[in-house]
Amino acid sequence: MAVAVESLTEVNPLALGLERGPVPPTTLTIFGASGDLARRKLLPALYNLAHDGALPARFNLVGISRAEMSDDEYRRFAREAIVSFSRRPPDTQVLEGLLTRLRYVAFGFDEQEGYGRLDGVISELDAEAGLPLNRVYYLSTAPAFFGVIMERLKAAGMNHHRETDVRIIIEKPFGSDLASARALQAIVSTSFRERQVFRIDHYLGKETVQNVLAFRFANYLFEPVWNRNYIDHVQITAAEDLGIGTRAGYYDSSGALRDLVQNHMLQLLTLLCMEPPASFDADKVRDEKVKVLEAIRPFRPEEVALNTVRGRYTDGVIGGERVPGYLDEDGVPEHSGTETYAALRLEVHNWRWAGVPIFLRTGKRLARKVTEIAVTLKPVPHMAFQNADSAGVQPNQLVLTVQPNEGVSISLGAKVPGTRMSIRPVNMEFLYGTTFLSESPEAYERLITDAMRGDATLFTRNDEVDAQWSIIDPILAAWRASEVNPAPYEAGSEGPEEAQGLLGAGRHWRTL
Amino acid sequence: MDDDRWYAVNTTPADVESALRELQFARARRSPGFVPARVLNLVAIVDAEFSGEVENRLERLRAAHPSRLILCKVAEEQEGLDATASIGSTMGEPSGDRIAVGREKIELTLAPRHAAALDTIVGRLLIGDVPTVVWAPHRHADGLDSLRRHAQVVLLDSQDEPDPYDAMERARSLSEHMRVVDLAWLRSAPWRERVAATFDPPRLRGDLRSITAVTVRHREDSAAAGLLFCGWMASRLEWRPLSLTRTGVDRVGRLRARRGEVAVRLQSVDMQSPGLGGVTIETAAGESVSFDRGPGGLRSHRRERDGREQTWTVFGASRGEAGILADGVRIALSPGSIYEPALRAAHAMVA
Numbered sequence: 001m002a003v004a005v006e007s008l009t010e011v012n013p014l015a016l017g018l019e020r021g022p023v024p025p026t027t028l029t030i031f032g033a034s035g036d037l038a039r040r041k042l043l044p045a046l047y048n049l050a051h052d053g054a055l056p057a058r059f060n061l062v063g064i065s066r067a068e069m070s071d072d073e074y075r076r077f078a079r080e081a082i083v084s085f086s087r088r089p090p091d092t093q094v095l096e097g098l099l100t101r102l103r104y105v106a107f108g109f110d111e112q113e114g115y116g117r118l119d120g121v122i123s124e125l126d127a128e129a130g131l132p133l134n135r136v137y138y139l140s141t142a143p144a145f146f147g148v149i150m151e152r153l154k155a156a157g158m159n160h161h162r163e164t165d166v167r168i169i170i171e172k173p174f175g176s177d178l179a180s181a182r183a184l185q186a187i188v189s190t191s192f193r194e195r196q197v198f199r200i201d202h203y204l205g206k207e208t209v210q211n212v213l214a215f216r217f218a219n220y221l222f223e224p225v226w227n228r229n230y231i232d233h234v235q236i237t238a239a240e241d242l243g244i245g246t247r248a249g250y251y252d253s254s255g256a257l258r259d260l261v262q263n264h265m266l267q268l269l270t271l272l273c274m275e276p277p278a279s280f281d282a283d284k285v286r287d288e289k290v291k292v293l294e295a296i297r298p299f300r301p302e303e304v305a306l307n308t309v310r311g312r313y314t315d316g317v318i319g320g321e322r323v324p325g326y327l328d329e330d331g332v333p334e335h336s337g338t339e340t341y342a343a344l345r346l347e348v349h350n351w352r353w354a355g356v357p358i359f360l361r362t363g364k365r366l367a368r369k370v371t372e373i374a375v376t377l378k379p380v381p382h383m384a385f386q387n388a389d390s391a392g393v394q395p396n397q398l399v400l401t402v403q404p405n406e407g408v409s410i411s412l413g414a415k416v417p418g419t420r421m422s423i424r425p426v427n428m429e430f431l432y433g434t435t436f437l438s439e440s441p442e443a444y445e446r447l448i449t450d451a452m453r454g455d456a457t458l459f460t461r462n463d464e465v466d467a468q469w470s471i472i473d474p475i476l477a478a479w480r481a482s483e484v485n486p487a488p489y490e491a492g493s494e495g496p497e498e499a500q501g502l503l504g505a506g507r508h509w510r511t512l
Numbered sequence: 513m514d515d516d517r518w519y520a521v522n523t524t525p526a527d528v529e530s531a532l533r534e535l536q537f538a539r540a541r542r543s544p545g546f547v548p549a550r551v552l553n554l555v556a557i558v559d560a561e562f563s564g565e566v567e568n569r570l571e572r573l574r575a576a577h578p579s580r581l582i583l584c585k586v587a588e589e590q591e592g593l594d595a596t597a598s599i600g601s602t603m604g605e606p607s608g609d610r611i612a613v614g615r616e617k618i619e620l621t622l623a624p625r626h627a628a629a630l631d632t633i634v635g636r637l638l639i640g641d642v643p644t645v646v647w648a649p650h651r652h653a654d655g656l657d658s659l660r661r662h663a664q665v666v667l668l669d670s671q672d673e674p675d676p677y678d679a680m681e682r683a684r685s686l687s688e689h690m691r692v693v694d695l696a697w698l699r700s701a702p703w704r705e706r707v708a709a710t711f712d713p714p715r716l717r718g719d720l721r722s723i724t725a726v727t728v729r730h731r732e733d734s735a736a737a738g739l740l741f742c743g744w745m746a747s748r749l750e751w752r753p754l755s756l757t758r759t760g761v762d763r764v765g766r767l768r769a770r771r772g773e774v775a776v777r778l779q780s781v782d783m784q785s786p787g788l789g790g791v792t793i794e795t796a797a798g799e800s801v802s803f804d805r806g807p808g809g810l811r812s813h814r815r816e817r818d819g820r821e822q823t824w825t826v827f828g829a830s831r832g833e834a835g836i837l838a839d840g841v842r843i844a845l846s847p848g849s850i851y852e853p854a855l856r857a858a859h860a861m862v863a
Contacts, residue, residue: 012717013748014708017850019701019843022709050809053702053828057709057812091829093808098827130814130822405611431611435551 024165025058026134026452027122031109031149032141033063033074037171039081042140045444047082050098051091052441054449058133060125063104064118074104087442109145115156132164136452139170146170147187154191169198169451172263173254174460177476178469185462194462198451203264204458205443208406208432212271212373215400215408222398225377227352232395233503234358235374236268239366239512241318243491244340248331256342257310257479260362262472263460266293268402269358272373273348282456286464293467295350304478309487309499311341313365316491323365323491339479339486340364343499346471359502359509365491367512371402374510385421392416392424399510406432515600515617522592525633528618532637535599539614546601548614553644554579554841555634555663557655560587560621566649573838580616580639584630586652587621593633594621627655635662645693645841653682660689667840670696670736671786676763679736680859687852693840696736697851699787701839704744706803706810706826707791720749722796725775729790729804731783732761736858738778738788742767743858744850753860765861772796776861785830 015021028046030038049055063074079099082090103121107114126132137153139146150168153159160166170188175181188197203209216222225231238260244251251259270289277284299307314325326332326340341363348358377396385393397411409429416422450458460468487496494512503509516539518531539546554573558566563585570581596619601612618637626633638644647667648656656666666686673679679696686692711720726745728738746753746767751774756765761780766773783789783805790804802813809827816822831839 012708012712012720014704014720014745015712016748017848018705018708019848020705022705022712024713050827051829053705053809053826055827057706057826058824059827091808094827094829097808097825129824130816130820431547 020054021453023054023056023449023452024134024454025056025129025131026136027060027062027125028136028138028448028452029062029064029118029122030138030140031064031145032139033104034065034067034069034077035140037140038063039077040085041442041444042138042448043078043081044086045442045448047086047090047095047098048088048441048445049449051088051094054445055098056452058129058131060101060103060122060129060133061098062118062121062125063102064107064109064114066106066108068106069104071102071104075099075102078102109141110148110152112152112155115152115158119156119158132161134165134167134452135161137166137168138448139168141171143171143173143176146174147184150187150191159191159196165196165454166192167196167198167451167454168192169200169448171200172202173258174199174465175469176254176258178466178473181465181469185466188462195454195456197462198447198456199460199462199465200447201263201267201460202443202447203267204460205445205447206402207440208402209268209271210458211406211432212268212400212402216271217276228354228356230377231356232376232378233356233507234272234376235510236265236272236358236360236372237374237510237512238265238268238362238371239368240362240364241366241369241492243313243323243365244326244329244332246330248329251340252332252336252338255310255338256340256362256364257472257475261342261344261360262468265360265362266468266471267460268371268373269346269348269360272375272400273353273358275352280457282459283461285457286461290461290463290467291350292348293464293471295348295353296346296471297349298470299474299478301474301478301481304475305482307345307502308475308479309341309343309496309502310339310479311343311363311489311496311499312338312486313340313363313491314488316365316493318365318492325491326364337485341366341486341489341495341499343495343502344475345502357504361495361499361509363489363495367492367494369404370512372510373400373402374398375400376507385423392422394425515598517596517598519594519596521594523595524593525636528595528597528620529636531595532597532599532616532618535597536616539599543612545611546614547611548599548616550639550642552579552642552841553582553638555582555584555638555644555646555659557584557586557627557630557646557648557650557652559650559652560585560590562650569834569837573834573841579841580637581618582634582637583617583619584627584634584655585619585621586624586627586655588624590621590623592623593626595619627652628658630655630658631662634659638662646690656686663690665691665693667693667695667837670694670740671699671734673736674733676735676739677862680739680855680862683855684859687855692851692855693843694736694740694851694855695836695840696734696787697740697854698836698839698843699734699737700741700744702810702828703741703788703791703803706812707745707793707801710793710801719795719797719799721769721771723749723769723774723793724772724796725777725792725794727777727779727790727792728788729779729781729792730788731786732780734786734788735763735778735780737786739763739858739861740854741788741791742776742778742861743856744854746857746861747853748850751857753857755863756861763862767861786833 105118175184270292273292274288277288312326343361346358375398379395393413399409401407407430409427411425411427413423414426416424487498489496516535598617600615644663645665646659646663670679683692728741730738752768756763763778765776781789792802794800797817799817800815803810809825812824812826814822
C-alpha cells in the first residue's frame, strides 16, 4: 500500500511494512541500576537489543543508585552483568560500543539535589546528540521508592518536556493491596499522564503468553465453543517446584496470592476470557481485559472460605532430595502466617462465561514446574457406544501450556484398534519448540522496546491494576482476619488436599 | 544417537518415500519423544560438485527451521537416480519430559536430464499442507521452473546474476508464480530500517519530500541489493523510476519525485562482505545523513543545514550470510508487502 506523500506528518511511508518499526531516539534512565533486576535482566536485555540492531539510532543509558561509582566503574559492572547473563555470547565491538553510551549518577532516591544532577547529565547527552532525545525512566527499585522517585521527578520538572516524550516504566508490584495501589496511583497521576506510564508485568512480554491471543483471535475453529454452552470449567495453574530461595524477606511479606495471582494469573485469565478487541491498539485491548476483571464479583467476607484455599509447604522430597518446610527456610519468621499456595474459584459474570467456574492455583515446592491454562469442555450429550466401550470417553480438554513445554494440546476420543468400538482419549499436540527453534527474545527486550516506542498494549493500565486488587483485596482481608493457619502440604506434592474441595463433584485438578 | 539412514542406487521416488516412512516408524517406536519436522519443505537444487558449501549453510539454517530437506544434486556423469534418506534429531535423544525435534533429509543424485522433470521426482516426497521453499543457488532454472506447481516460495539471490537487469527480470518473472524471497533484498534490511528511523520523528518526516539525492555504496557484485534499496525508496515515496545509466562501474540516473528530481548513484566500492557498504541521503536544504559499515554497527554521519556535523554508531552485530539465509526462510513463512513494489521500481531502473 503506498501512502500519499502529502500525509507525511501522520505516517512515515518508509516505516510501513518494515519487519521492525523505528524506535525513537531515547535516553533510558534506570533507577536501581546496580540491583539484581538490572544486573540479571535489564542490562542483558539492552545488550541483546543492541546486538540485533533494535535499539534506537541515538541511545544513552544512565544508571542511578545510591552506591558511589564512577562512569567507568558502572561500565565494568554492566560488562560483567552482560557477559554473565546475556542469552548469547556478546560481540565485543557491539558491547564496547554500548558501554560508551553508559553514564552513572549516584544519589539516594529521596535526595532532590540528585535529580538536578541527573537532569544535567541527560541534557548534556541531548546536547551531544544535537537534539532532545525521548526520556524513559525505569523504576527498578524496591516498591517503597516508586512514589518518592515520581514526586522528586515532578519537583525537578523532569516529568515532562516541551520538545520530546517522557515515559516512566514501573516494575511490579504496583501496591500491596487496593489502598496502597490507589495511594501509589494518586502519586502517579499527579506526576504523569496515564499515556506516559508503563506498568510492567513481564509475563505479558513472554512469547507464549502473547500466543494465547494469537490462539484465540487467529483461529476461527475454537470461537463457537468458547462460551458457557460448551465449556465446563477452566483451570489456570502456575506451579513451581522451587522454594523461596534467598527471597524470604520479600516473599514472607507478599505470599502466593500477591506474588502470582494478583498479576500474572489474572493476566492469563483476562487473555483467556476477553472479547475480541476491534483492533490491537493498546487501549482497545486493555478495555476488553478490564471488562473481564470488572465482571468478576469480589467475594463477600463469608464467601472467601468457600472459594479459596491457602496452603504452606512442609518438608518433603523434590528430585530425590530432602527439602525443608517453609517455616524452616532461612529468614522466614517463626510465626509466619504467609501462604505459599493459593487456589481460587472465580466466576466471570457476563453473557459468555456466566456459570463457568475458573479455578486458579499457584504454589511453591509443588511436584513440578508448569504454567498452563486447561479448558475442559462439557461431556458429549449422549453416549451412543455401549457402556463398556465408552468407559474411555472423556470430555475434550484444550491445554495452553505457557511453560515449560510451550504449546497447545487437545484431547480427543479415538477408537482403539481392534474389533470392538472401544474409545480412549488421545492427544493432538502443537509444541512451540518443534516449530519455532530460533531463540525468542527475552520478555524484557520486547517490553523495553515497546515502552521506548510508546506502545502500551503489553503493559497494565491503571484501571486494570485497580480491578485486579479489587478482586484480591477481600481475600487478603479475610485471610488476615482468619485464625486458621494455611493448610499444610508436603513439599513435592500436588498441594493441600483441601484444594480438591473447591472443584466440586466430578472434577479433579490436573496432575502436576 | 546417529541418524538412521537408507541408501539406494538407481532407485525410484516411490522407493524413497516408502523408505523414509519406514525410518520414521522405526524411530518413533524406539523414541516416543521424537517429533518429526513439520514446518516446511526445503528443496535445494545444486551442482553435485559444489554441494558441500550449500549443505553447510543449510545445516545451520535447519537448526532454526525444522524442515524436510530435499537436496537435489545434479551430476554431469549421473545416469539414474541415487538416493539417501536419513532421519535424526537436532537436539539429541528425547528423555523424560524432553522431546527431540526431528530432521529429515533426502539426498537425490540426479542426471542433468532429470532437472526439467524434477516435479515428478520431488513432488511425492514433499510433506503435504506445509509450505515448500525452493532454493537453486547454482541457477538450474529448468529445475526451478519445473517445481513451480509445488512450491509457494522461491529463495533466490539476485547477486548471483552478473547483470542486474537479468537479476531483476528473473525475480520479476518468478514473482508472477511464487512468492520471491531475495537474499539481496534481505541484505539491505538494516539499511532500510535505519533510513526509515532517521525520518521517523514527525518533525523530520517532511524532509522526505525534499530528498534530492540518494547514493548507495555496494560491493561490485551487489548492485542488485543497491537497486532494490533504491526501488524501495522509490516505491514508498512515490518517485517515478527512470532508467539508470552506467558510468564506469557505477550506475547513475534521476528519479522523478512530485517536487523535482532525485539523483541516484549506485557506487561500487571495495569491501569484503557482499551487500551494501553505505547509503547517503541529501535534501534540498543542504542536510545529509550517511550510514556506513563500521565496527560494532553502522557508522552514522549527519550534516545539518547550518553545516554542523555529527558522527555516531548505530549498534548491531553482523548477521553473516548464514543469518541472512535463516532470515530468508523465516520471512518466507510470514510474508511482507513491500518487496514486490520495490522490485518493480528496481526493474524499471535497469530496463
